[in-house]
Amino acid sequence: MCRNIKTLFNFEPPATDEEIRASSLQFVRKLSGATKPSRANEDAFDRAVDEVTAAARRLIDSMVTNAPPRDREEVAAKLKAKSAERFARPADS
Numbered sequence: 001m002c003r004n005i006k007t008l009f010n011f012e013p014p015a016t017d018e019e020i021r022a023s024s025l026q027f028v029r030k031l032s033g034a035t036k037p038s039r040a041n042e043d044a045f046d047r048a049v050d051e052v053t054a055a056a057r058r059l060i061d062s063m064v065t066n067a068p069p070r071d072r073e074e075v076a077a078k079l080k081a082k083s084a085e086r087f088a089r090p091a092d093s
Contacts, residue, residue: 009060012069017053020060024052 005023008015028048029035037045 008056009063010065010067010069011072011075013072015060017057020056021049021053024056025049027052 005026006019008019008023028045032041032045032048034041034045
């Protein structure tokens with residue numbers, strides 16, 4: 001469930017509001033143990049996503065680094081290669 005939470009700090013271009021919200025949604029899903037809340041919990045779930053999104057935006061906007069910004073395409077390619085290696089089928093013997 002949490003594999004979709006990505007590092008969002010220090011990228012060029014910077015993280016979008018949509019990316020931050022998607023990561024916040026994954027975080028709240030993990031905490032609650034529900035991918036979709038019941039109607040009774042929908043308001044609390046949505047409020048938590050909104051609050052986590054706001055906190056994540058404040059965090060990302062307030063952090064500083066001396067490291068150069070990372071390239072999104074380069075990081076995505078490395079993650080894709082790592083995933084391909086991880087899920088590769090073993091060779092037939």
